[in-house]
Amino acid sequence: MSTDAHPSRLPARPVGRVTITDVARAAGVSVATVSKVVNGRYGVATATAQRVLEVIADLGYETSLVASSLRRGRTDVVGILLAGFDPFATELLKGISAEAVGKGYELLAYSGAISDDNAVGWERRSLSRLGGTLIDGAIILTPTVSLAGTSVPVISVDPHTGSGGSHVVDSDNVEGARAATRHLIELGHRRIAHIRGRTDLESAHRREQGYRLSLAEAGIPFDPDLVRDGGYRAAWTTEPARELLTMPDRPTAVFAANDLSAFGVIEVAHELGMRVPHDLSVVGFDDIPEAASASPRLTTIAQPLQAMGARAVTMLFALLDGQEAETHVRLPARLVVRKSTSPPPVL
Amino acid sequence: MSTDAHPSRLPARPVGRVTITDVARAAGVSVATVSKVVNGRYGVATATAQRVLEVIADLGYETSLVASSLRRGRTDVVGILLAGFDPFATELLKGISAEAVGKGYELLAYSGAISDDNAVGWERRSLSRLGGTLIDGAIILTPTVSLAGTSVPVISVDPHTGSGGSHVVDSDNVEGARAATRHLIELGHRRIAHIRGRTDLESAHRREQGYRLSLAEAGIPFDPDLVRDGGYRAAWTTEPARELLTMPDRPTAVFAANDLSAFGVIEVAHELGMRVPHDLSVVGFDDIPEAASASPRLTTIAQPLQAMGARAVTMLFALLDGQEAETHVRLPARLVVRKSTSPPPVL
DNA sequence: ATGAAAGCGCTAACAA
DNA sequence: TTGTTAGCGCTTTCAT
Numbered sequence: 001m002s003t004d005a006h007p008s009r010l011p012a013r014p015v016g017r018v019t020i021t022d023v024a025r026a027a028g029v030s031v032a033t034v035s036k037v038v039n040g041r042y043g044v045a046t047a048t049a050q051r052v053l054e055v056i057a058d059l060g061y062e063t064s065l066v067a068s069s070l071r072r073g074r075t076d077v078v079g080i081l082l083a084g085f086d087p088f089a090t091e092l093l094k095g096i097s098a099e100a101v102g103k104g105y106e107l108l109a110y111s112g113a114i115s116d117d118n119a120v121g122w123e124r125r126s127l128s129r130l131g132g133t134l135i136d137g138a139i140i141l142t143p144t145v146s147l148a149g150t151s152v153p154v155i156s157v158d159p160h161t162g163s164g165g166s167h168v169v170d171s172d173n174v175e176g177a178r179a180a181t182r183h184l185i186e187l188g189h190r191r192i193a194h195i196r197g198r199t200d201l202e203s204a205h206r207r208e209q210g211y212r213l214s215l216a217e218a219g220i221p222f223d224p225d226l227v228r229d230g231g232y233r234a235a236w237t238t239e240p241a242r243e244l245l246t247m248p249d250r251p252t253a254v255f256a257a258n259d260l261s262a263f264g265v266i267e268v269a270h271e272l273g274m275r276v277p278h279d280l281s282v283v284g285f286d287d288i289p290e291a292a293s294a295s296p297r298l299t300t301i302a303q304p305l306q307a308m309g310a311r312a313v314t315m316l317f318a319l320l321d322g323q324e325a326e327t328h329v330r331l332p333a334r335l336v337v338r339k340s341t342s343p344p345p346v347l
Numbered sequence: 348m349s350t351d352a353h354p355s356r357l358p359a360r361p362v363g364r365v366t367i368t369d370v371a372r373a374a375g376v377s378v379a380t381v382s383k384v385v386n387g388r389y390g391v392a393t394a395t396a397q398r399v400l401e402v403i404a405d406l407g408y409e410t411s412l413v414a415s416s417l418r419r420g421r422t423d424v425v426g427i428l429l430a431g432f433d434p435f436a437t438e439l440l441k442g443i444s445a446e447a448v449g450k451g452y453e454l455l456a457y458s459g460a461i462s463d464d465n466a467v468g469w470e471r472r473s474l475s476r477l478g479g480t481l482i483d484g485a486i487i488l489t490p491t492v493s494l495a496g497t498s499v500p501v502i503s504v505d506p507h508t509g510s511g512g513s514h515v516v517d518s519d520n521v522e523g524a525r526a527a528t529r530h531l532i533e534l535g536h537r538r539i540a541h542i543r544g545r546t547d548l549e550s551a552h553r554r555e556q557g558y559r560l561s562l563a564e565a566g567i568p569f570d571p572d573l574v575r576d577g578g579y580r581a582a583w584t585t586e587p588a589r590e591l592l593t594m595p596d597r598p599t600a601v602f603a604a605n606d607l608s609a610f611g612v613i614e615v616a617h618e619l620g621m622r623v624p625h626d627l628s629v630v631g632f633d634d635i636p637e638a639a640s641a642s643p644r645l646t647t648i649a650q651p652l653q654a655m656g657a658r659a660v661t662m663l664f665a666l667l668d669g670q671e672a673e674t675h676v677r678l679p680a681r682l683v684v685r686k687s688t689s690p691p692p693v694l
Numbered sequence: 695a696t697g698a699a700a701g702c703g704c705t706a707a708c709a710a
Numbered sequence: 711t712t713g714t715t716a717g718c719g720c721t722t723t724c725a726t
Contacts, residue, residue, distance in 0.1 A: 017475070017480070017498045018475070020719060020720065021720095029697085030696065030697045032698080033697075035722085039721075041722095044696085045695060045696090048695080048696085055701085062476050064472075064479075064480050064719055065717095066477075066481050067476055067480065067483060067702090067718075067719035067720040068418055068719080068721070069702090069719090070701095070703065070704090070719080070721095071701080071702050084445075085437070085441050085454070085456070086441070087441070090432070090440060090441060091437075093440075094432050094433070094437060097432035101431065107432070107456075107458040108455060108456070108458075109454075109458075110453070111455075113451060113453045125409055127406065128408070129410065129411060130362070132363060133411050133413040133703080134412060134481075151364045155556070290636060292636075292640030293639030301687050302710085312718065317709080323482050331589060346719080355711085364703095367703060367705095368703075377713080378704075379712080379714075380711090380713075382704065383706095383712095385704095385720080386704090388705095390711060390712080392711060395712085410703085410704075411703055413703075414703035415705070416704090416721090417703080417705095417717095417718045418706080419705065480719080585722085653698085
């Protein structure tokens with residue numbers, strides 16, 4: 001009801017959400033008036049505003065993001081669309097979050113239900129479901145399809161399609177892969193295998209390209225038999241790694257397209273009784289936090305994930321602000337030498 | 348795209364979100380029919396459904412989460428409410444995400460705009476803004492206020508208030524802190540300082556309690572001068588750490604209430620020309636991924652963050668499913684000895 | 695200064 | 711089998 005006997009205590013609020021109607025009723029005004037007070041519009045008597053504010057505090061009312069976003073254009077919320085909260089995504093999130101703090105936007109990281117039938121195109125779906133209503137703009141992590149003609153500004157981080165019409169942040173995959181392979185070559189390896197990433201991703205191609213480039217530079221002939229698909233996942237790497245490590249004249253080193261598949265390779269190597277790096281050198285890519293604590297600690301290529309996230313928000317905010325933003329930002333990737341690489345065994 | 352001067356994009360552009368009305372018009376049916384098709388309701392002629400489906404595919408229509416959630420009760424989306432995407436939160440997210448996959452729910456991690464005036468009570472605000480409309484239930488990370496009487500099921504992870512009426516997942520902070528302090532004592536330290544966590548958080552009290560307990564067990568008198576507030580943040584730790592390390596008869600070891608403040612302590616120690624662990628031993632708490640790669644690698648208490656996240660979702664799904672769920676799940680924390688602790692220097 | 699009413703995109707009764 | 715209608719909670723004209 002409108003009067004509570006114990007104003008200092010939490011009042012008996014209506015069951016469920018407190019709506020603007022509840023507030024209006026309790027304050028004895030119309031919902032329009034409450035809305036004006038909440039949004040600081042002019043045309044409300046000070047006394048009325050005062051009373052409404054009290055009721056709001058009393059009832060613990062907060063305007064519903066959903067309802068207001070449906071009515072308003074803006075929400076001051078930016079979405080980060082991702083396929084799941086994996087180490088790659090969470091590192092990016094850290095950078096995004098740190099950069100976004102205090103800029104007046106709220107962050108909403110959204111992971112649609114991933115199942116087999118929406119495994120591809122999740123980003124379009126998520127964007128359609130949220131864009132234009134819930135979020136003012138979006139940062140999409142590793143989109144696999146083109147994002148042309150979206151209803152809100154979009155920044156793609158490490159996208160499959162080159163630029164795909166949207167603004168892009170990525171790191172220099174070719175150079176990174178080249179550095180990784182060169183490191184192995186400089187250690188003395190000649191038979192260097194490569195576990196590919198998801199072949200539908202641009203980054204996977206670029207990493208393979210860097211691998212080949214480095215081989216060519218060292219005059220090592222490319223052997224297609226030493227290249228397998230690992231899909232950027234530890235589990236999918238198991239089989240190809242086993243094939244690679246049990247073949248005659250097996251490779252002495254593996255450049256895996258990302259850290260997760262590098263872990264997969266190391267696991268298989270251990271299963272087969274090999275020691276890393278003594279019997280097999282392994283280089284990853286990404287430098288997720290787990291890479292530093294793995295056993296052995298993983299030599300890998302560090303993508304500046306947090307910096308990439310930070311750049312992405314900066315660009316998005318600029319866009320939302322009606323300003324220009326760079327179309328493509330490419331940050332350098334660098335080799336981090338740890339304990340999973342060493343000179344090849346003397347066979 | 349030439350008129351950026353006008354921020355108002357009110358006019359209905361032909362290019363923008365595709366709504367159910369667009370689909371209905373294009374298919375020559377009513378919006379109700381489209382809705383039925385989209386939601387697989389009975390009572391639509393096969394031919395009509397076919398045509399509508401085609402138009403939907405053509406236009407790339409997806410139902411708006413916002414609009415449908417406003418109308419429907421359920422959204423099949425669970426919210427993870429957090430103050431920011433810090434290492435603690437992202438580890439939990441990994442566990443949550445891994446456990447939630449394939450369960451038919453979508454995940455929405457929400458970080459409200461953090462500013463000074465809403466620094467406290469953000470969780471209530473976020474919950475009010477999203478609950479009852481956008482999300483079916485919520486997992487709240489480190490809530491600092493009581494969450495009684497919410498409109499949706501809530502699981503609190505590592506909350507300030509004991510149980511606060513809601514379901515809780517946390518780790519054994521007392522035992523963890525006790526193990527940390529005991530480790531230092533066993534190494535031979537006697538003057539062991541403690542950097543407190545945020546004193547408004549339950550976990551901070553429990554960690555101090557474990558510290559005192561361990562001291563008492565070893566017969567070491569408690570010295571209030573050796574306890575300072577660090578607020579769980581590296582920056583806030585700088586001053587108290589400096590005081591501690593420059594005092595006469597300085598401590599030879601510090602048990603910091605979390606890894607972030609342990610880093611703060613180490614930084615100050617380095618500034619003062621001390622080597623860790625040679626001149627000063629430091630133990631943290633949490634075992635965020637950064638702890639393993641820090642220099643020196645940090646001895647700390649590992650909270651099973653991912654497992655905690657996984658348990659939280661499991662409990663929430665049970666609740667949403669109308670089942671019972673444990674009221675309080677407490678997971679064990681364990682000591683991880685790395686390189687930031689050693690016997691005290693011989694003074 | 696205030697409130698009535700329209701409508702954002704959608705779903706669910708109910709009619710036709 | 712279809713369309714009409716009435717809201718979900720909110721903001722925003724436009725009257726009063």
